[in-house]
Each structure stands twice: as structure tokens, then as C-alpha cells.
Amino acid sequence: MTTAIAISGLVKTYGKQNAVDNLTANIAKGRITGFLGPNGAGKSTALRCLVGLAAPTSGSATIFDKRYRDLDNPLSKVGTVLDSRGFHPALTGKQNLRVVAAAAGIPDSRVDEVLEMVELKDAAGKRMKNYSLGMKQRLALAGAILGDPEILILDEPANGLDPAGIAWLRKFLRKLAEGGRTILVSSHQLAEMQNTVDDVIIINKGKLIASGSMKEVIGDGSLEDAFLALTGGEL
Amino acid sequence: MGALLKSEWRKLIYARAHWGLLIGAILVAGLGTAVTPVILDNPDSGFGLGLDQTQAVDAVYANAISGYFFAIIIGIMLMSGEFRHGTAVATFLTAPKRGTVLATKLAIAAIGGMLVMVIATAAGLAAGWIALSFFPDAASPTNEVFINTLLAAVVSGAILGIVGVALGTLIRNQMLAITGALIYLFVIDPILLALAPDAGKYLPVGLITAMLALDIDAPEFGIDTSAYLPPLTATVVLLGYGAVFAGLAIATSLRRDIE
Numbered sequence: 009m010t011t012a013i014a015i016s017g018l019v020k021t022y023g024k025q026n027a028v029d030n031l032t033a034n035i036a037k038g039r040i041t042g043f044l045g046p047n048g049a050g051k052s053t054a055l056r057c058l059v060g061l062a063a064p065t066s067g068s069a070t071i072f073d074k075r076y077r078d079l080d081n082p083l084s085k086v087g088t089v090l091d092s093r094g095f096h097p098a099l100t101g102k103q104n105l106r107v108v109a110a111a112a113g114i115p116d117s118r119v120d121e122v123l124e125m126v127e128l129k130d131a132a133g134k135r136m137k138n139y140s141l142g143m144k145q146r147l148a149l150a151g152a153i154l155g156d157p158e159i160l161i162l163d164e165p166a167n168g169l170d171p172a173g174i175a176w177l178r179k180f181l182r183k184l185a186e187g188g189r190t191i192l193v194s195s196h197q198l199a200e201m202q203n204t205v206d207d208v209i210i211i212n213k214g215k216l217i218a219s220g221s222m223k224e225v226i227g228d229g230s231l232e233d234a235f236l237a238l239t240g241g242e243l
Numbered sequence: 244m245g246a247l248l249k250s251e252w253r254k255l256i257y258a259r260a261h262w263g264l265l266i267g268a269i270l271v272a273g274l275g276t277a278v279t280p281v282i283l284d285n286p287d288s289g290f291g292l293g294l295d296q297t298q299a300v301d302a303v304y305a306n307a308i309s310g311y312f313f314a315i316i317i318g319i320m321l322m323s324g325e326f327r328h329g330t331a332v333a334t335f336l337t338a339p340k341r342g343t344v345l346a347t348k349l350a351i352a353a354i355g356g357m358l359v360m361v362i363a364t365a366a367g368l369a370a371g372w373i374a375l376s377f378f379p380d381a382a383s384p385t386n387e388v389f390i391n392t393l394l395a396a397v398v399s400g401a402i403l404g405i406v407g408v409a410l411g412t413l414i415r416n417q418m419l420a421i422t423g424a425l426i427y428l429f430v431i432d433p434i435l436l437a438l439a440p441d442a443g444k445y446l447p448v449g450l451i452t453a454m455l456a457l458d459i460d461a462p463e464f465g466i467d468t469s470a471y472l473p474p475l476t477a478t479v480v481l482l483g484y485g486a487v488f489a490g491l492a493i494a495t496s497l498r499r500d501i502e
Contacts (some may be wrong), residue, residue: 017464056500059336060339061335061501062501083337092331094332095330096324098260099257106253106257107254110246111334112246112337
């Protein structure tokens with residue numbers, strides 16, 4: 009098993025509180041890993057440390073043995089969706105992506121391709137402030153796949169999506185996974201995750217409480233049962 | 244670096260607000276030069292200068308630089324907009340070496356500030372020429388005033404753009420940064436210049452005025468340009484401000500987490 013993402017003894021402290029507390033986990037290449045935990049468990053903070061937006065207090069988080077900031081042209085290796093913000097509301101969807109594409113040296117023709125892939129071609133010229141939440145999530149996903157990366161890191165990509173949006177997202181992620189990509193996805197949609205992910209990492213109060221293949225973590229039960237038992241019923 | 248420059252340039256030209264700032268700067272510069280001859284021509288203005296004097300006509304044209312504060316707003320918006328709209332996340336995910344991103348943003352803010360100032364100042368000079376054509380007794384301006392005003396526009400526009408980026412890095416709240424900058428430029432700086440001219444001449448507004456190399460002595464308005472620094476010294480000191488603020492911006496952005 010090749011490790012794509014390695015988190016080792018990661019600690020992130022805000023004031024006196026450990027948002028992430030000595031977290032160690034490995035994410036295998038070519039697999040979909042669910043990153044689960046109650047609200048405030050430290051998932052987003054850990055992911056922000058992984059992609060260099062937040063500096064770890066101690067420990068390390070690497071992608072193919074390198075810190076994110078040391079990757080050459082990171083967008084071609086890692087696609088990230090952290091929240092539906094990240095794009096300028098007064099710019100059109102296409103303009104927003106063209107700004108990102110220019111910074112990564114990606115041709116503008118790729119922008120049109122990814123907009124078509126996330127089914128936003130017709131809304132490409134619309135200002136982002138007029139997008140629905142679902143459209144913003146799709147635009148964020150389009151940004152993540154702009155560099156055709158091998159790894160995708162998705163923080164709550166289903167947040168705020170309606171059932172049709174969730175169904176679309178499931179289909180989209182499966183299609184991406186079929187290409188052999190490594191996907192690390194955090195979500196509260198446990199039933200959805202049970203059907204989608206290969207491996208699971210569960211954290212609570214910043215600490216790792218379970219990790220392994222789906223079968224190892226949930227046994228014969230459901231992911232929701234295992235999650236509630238492991239986290240003391242906090243969802 | 245070339246890719247990042249292209250990206251930052253796109254941020255500058257795609258946002259309609261930046262075009263609004265350019266229009267604002269043109270209007271302020273144009274109005275400034277168009278109205279000044281009317282004020283100077285009024286004998287009750289108490290300005291002590293008449294349009295039949297070269298100094299007065301030079302002062303009219305020098306007003307073309309009065310939209311300088313728009314350059315600092317562009318710099319602030321380029322940087323603090325990243326935090327306001329959360330685009331800093333995409334920016335630093337695409338280019339995680341923050342020093343390089345900041346250096347690029349400072350360069351684009353300098354270019355943006357410079358372009359706004361040059362276009363607005365040129366429009367102001369044209370408006371001044373049109374306005375003065377209605378005053379047949381007006382003296383001829385010196386040739387230097389045009390060169391000095393455009394040079395001051397280039398240098399102050401670039402440096403104020405840089406200072407704006409630095410302010411936007413230090414004060415991530417966009418409205419607070421813009422309001423603070425305007426209060427400083429229009430209230431605090433002139434007060435300091437009036438109360439302590441020896442120190443005030445080293446402050447941004449005094450330096451920009453010094454770069455115009457005007458020769459005006461109007462004590463009733465608190466203006467005595469002979470007290471300002473020589474134009475070249477003022478340019479160097481203003482460049483020093485740019486360097487210090489650029490350093491501050493880079494040092495600050497390297498340390499803080501991106502939300």
C-alpha cells in the first residue's frame with residue numbers, strides 16, 4: 009500500500025485549546041477515505057494544516073512525502089474544496105476559474121472543460137453572487153479538478169446540497185474515483201459515506217479514535233452506529 | 244512568477260469595482276482642475292494668487308493629482324478583498340509560497356495604482372487646460388509642472404498601491420482599512436503637516452506635494468511649498484515608505500493562518 013497523505017503527530021493549538029491533538033493517520037493512494045467526526049472535532053483544522061493554510065503547532069502533514077507548500081505546481085497534484093467561499097462574488101464563475109487557472113499555468117480551454125464537467129457551462133457567465141449554494145459547491149469542485157490532480161481533499165462537499173445535489177455529487181465523486189484518484193472527504197452524510205468510501209478515519213476532540221477499512225471500523229453494523237458509539241453519541 | 248502576475252492582473256481587471264475606482268479618480272482629478280481656476284479667479288477667495296500668475300496656473304494643473312487616494316484604495320481592495328471574500332484560500336492553495344504571492348500582488352498593485360493615477364492625472368490636466376481656456380488672461384504654465392505632476396502620479400500611484408496592499412494585509416477588514424487610510428490621508432496627515440511642518444513634510448501627503456515642485460506661499464491656507472523637501476528627496480523618502488510597507492506586508496502574510 010502506497011501512502012499518499014501522511015499525518016504524523018499533528019497538533020494545532022488555538023490559545024489553550026488543542027483543535028487537533030497529536031493526530032496520526034495515513035491515507036492510502038488510490039482509495040477513497042472518509043474523514044469523520046462531530047462538529048468541532050478538528051477535521052477542517054487538520055485539513056487546513058495539510059494544505060498549508062494553517063501552520064501546525066507541532067507534527068507534520070505531508071502529501072507524497074512533501075509539505076503542500078513544497079509541491080511543484082500543487083494544483084496539478086492536489087485539488088481542494090474547503091468551503092463554498094473562495095471565489096469572488098462579483099466575478100463570473102468562468103472569470104473566477106480563469107484567475108485560478110492563470111496562477112497555475114493551466115490553459116483557459118481547461119476552464120471550459122471543467123465547467124462542462126460540473127454542469128455549469130450555462131451559468132459560466134453569471135456572477136457568482138447569483139449562484140445557488142449547490143452551484144457554488146459545483147464551482148468549487150470545478151476549481152479542485154482544474155489541474156486534473158491525483159489527490160482530492162474535500163471538506164464537507166455535500167454541505168447545504170439538496171437531495172438532487174447530493175445525488176449529483178455522489179455520481180461525480182464515483183466518476184473521479186474510477187480514474188484511480190485518492191480522495192479524502194469529510195462529511196456528516198454517514199449513510200452516503202458508508203456506500204462511497206473505502207477507508208475511514210474518525211476523530212473526536214482533535215484526537216484519532218478509529219481508523220481502518222470500512223469493514224474494520226463498522227464490522228457488521230452501520231457507519232452511523234459505529235460513529236455514535238465511538239464519539240459518545242455526538243453527531 | 245509570470246503565471247501569478249497574469250492571475251493577479253486578471254483579478255485587477257475583472258473586478259468592476261476597480262473600474263469604478265478609476266472613474267472616481269478621473270472625476271476627482273477632472274473636477275479638481277476644472278474648479279480651481281474659478282476659485283482662484285474670485286478676488287474674494289483670499290488665496291493670494293491670481294490666474295495671471297504662473298504659480299497659480301501651475302497650482303491648477305498640479306491639482307490633477309488630487310485623486311491619489313484612489314491608488315491606496317485599489318491596493319487595499321486587492322489584498323483585503325482576498326480575506327473579505329475568502330479568495331485568499333484559492334490564492335494560497337494555488338500558490339502556497341506566500342512571499343511570492345505577496346511580491347506579485349505588490350507588483351500588480353503598484354502597476355494598478357500607477358495606471359489609475361496616470362490616467363486620472365492626464366484627464367485632470369486636460370480638464371485644467373479646458374477650464375483655463377475660459378480665462379483668456381490666465382498666465383502660461385511652466386513646462387515643468389506637467390512633467391512633475393505626471394512623475395508624481397507615477398511614483399505616488401505605485402507606492403500608494405503598495406501601501407494599500409500592506410494595509411490590507413495588516414487590517415483584513417476592508418471597510419476598516421479603507422476608512423482608516425482615508426481618515427489618515429485627509430485628516431491626520433494634514434493636521435500633522437500644519438502642526439509640525441518639520442516632521443509633517445516627511446509624511447505621504449507632504450511628500451506627494453513636494454514631488455510637484457510647486458512654488459506657492461499662501462500662509463492663509465497653511466501652504467508654503469518652500470518648507471517641503473526637494474522633489475528628488477521626497478521621491479526617495481516615498482519609495483522608502485513603499486519598501487517598509489512591502490516588507491511589513493510580506494512578513495505579516497507569512498505568519499498568519501488563512502481562514
